[in-house]
Amino acid sequence: MKTVFNTLFLLVTVASFSQIGTRFPSEKKIIKDPVTGQELIFLTTKSAGDSKTYPTHPQWTADGEWLIFRTKRANGEALAVNEKTGVMVQVTEGGYTGTLCMAQKSMKLYFMRNAGEDKMKVMEVNLDAVFKDSQAGKMKPVSAYERVCGITKAGMGASGDMALDANEDWVYFREGKEEAAKYLKPDVVIEKSFGPRNMGAGPGGIGSMNIKTGELKHVVSVPFQVGHIQSNIWNPGEIVFCWETGGKSPQRTWTVMADGSGLRPLYPEADYEWVTHEAVIGKDEVAMAIMGHRKIDIEKEAPVEAAKNGEIRNPVNPGQESNWGATGTREKPTGLAIVNLRTREMIIAGQTKSGSGLWHVHGSADGRWAVGDDFSRSLYLIDRKTNEMMMLTTGHKETAADHIHPTFNRDGTKIEIQSAMLSEDNRTMNICIVNVPKEWLNRK
Incomplete structure (x- = not known):
């Protein structure tokens, strides 16, 4: 009885305190897509509220061996899963907010944590030390692995929408309205809400913070709501949002x-484009993505009147609300677009023949491949040299809690997605890897 009690106490203790370095057994499972026959490597399979970091950010650690993801299996802490073994390790303790930023030059993880009094702490985790001590079963207090890089000021309205610069010495984050307003000229017209949401x-x-010194700087203010802040991890000091x-949006990308x-x-967009x-x-x-997800209205005035009346055409999939106006149809070119930051030229790498069109998109850093999903949660790979397009996997359930959000690894050989294919409730998602087919990788 005493042994049983001690075991139960240990389990309750681990679940309650969610200590950094806690290990979880492998759930790795490899299956074949029932439609395409492509191999799907599920690194998590239990219904534990898993989700990947947004595709604007790196997913793999610097050594290419671990993927960091969000989960509810450790009281909402972040976990890393080893791609080869499937073993999972808890890499935060004390919570986090917003984006998980994986360094690519060092085994470090950065994120924000609420510091109280309208302040946020930027945290650094030494992943190398966490993995080594976890493997040895000799974890130290969390302070041995975490470092506070700096604390934002009260009133800044700093949020966890954060990105790490290519030099890995600064992070960029979203500021609140009051802070942003301080830096705008009085004659700037502030934008109002746009669309039904x-x-x-x-x-x-x-704003930005030097993660070595804690120095704070303001980067830029704009008259609209900022989102999806990301750095160019190949070019220091360059930000996309x-x-x-x-x-x-009237003008989505900046x-x-x-x-x-x-x-x-x-990409300066036209009124009819949904970027x-x-x-x-x-x-x-x-x-x-330049979306081509909405049906063409033969009577051109119909969507305008519908928008005025606040009517909804088809609420099943995003963007079908008529309140968005006459946009997102295929009357003009749509598809997976790639913009060159230097020449400003844009090409369309590919588009589905029908349906919603490509929705969440990514590409390999070497310029060989592009990838995108659609409303059916199918995943398409595009050869940018030949324009050939292949469906890699489908059937990831439209009822899923989120979209599959494809992201390439640094080598351009594999894609991470999040999938509800295995979930019993048709909503819970798991972490999954899809390799670029060998026959495509072997192309000259």
């Missing part, structure tokens, strides 16, 4: 340098 109103801003409305110079639309889900994929390139 009542989002997009300004002002918005981006968006005008966030929850859907169609870029600016860390010193506040060079602010401009990344979304931009992601920096290489030193000079950003992938984005």
Whole structure:
């Protein structure tokens, strides 16, 4: 009885305190897609509220061996899963907020944590030490692995929408409206909410922190709501962000340098274009989706009147609300677009023949591949040299708690997605790897 009691106490203790370095057994399972026959490597399979970091950020650690993900299996802490063994290790203790930023030059993890009094702490975790001590079963107090890089000031309204610079000495984060307003000229017209989700109103801003000294700097203010802040991890000091409305934006994509110079639309879009889900994929390139998900209205005035009346055409999938206006149809070119940051040229790498069109997009840093999902949660790979497109996997359930969000690894050989394919409730998601087919990798 005493042994049973001690075992139960140990289990309750681990579940309650969620200590950094706690290990979870492998759930790794390899299956074949029932439609395409492609191999799907599920690194998690239990219903534990798993989700990947947003595709604007790296997913793998610097050594390429671990993937960091969000989960509820450790009281909402972040976990790392070893791609080869499937073993999982808890890598935070005390919670986090917003984006998990994996360094690519060192085995470090960065994120924000609430510091109280309207302040946020930027935290650093030494992943190398966590993994080694966890493997040895000799964990130290969390203070041995965590470091406070700095604390934002009260009133800044700093949030966890954060990105790590290519030099890994600064992080960029979203500022609140009051802070952003301090740096705008009095004659700047502040944008109002746009679309049926009542989002997009300004002002918005981006701040930065030196993670070695804690120094704070203001980067830029704009008259609209800022979202999806990401750094170009190949080019120091370059930032990409968006005008966030929850859907169609008057001008979605933006870029600016860390010193506040060079602010401009990344891709100047037309009123009829629905641009979304931009992601920096290489030193000079950003992938984005120009959506072709809405049916063409033969009577051109119909969508305008519908928008005035607040009617909804089809609430099943995002962006079908008529309140967005006449946009996102295939009357004009749509598809997976790639913009060159230097020449400003845009190409469309590919598009599905029907359906929603490509939705969340990414690409390999070497320029060989592009990838995108659609409303059916199918995943498509594109050969950028030949324009050939292949469906890699499908059937990841439209009822899933989130979208599959594909992201390439640094070598451009595999793609991480999140999938509800195995979930019994048709919502819970797992972490999954899809390899680029060998026959494509072997192409000259």
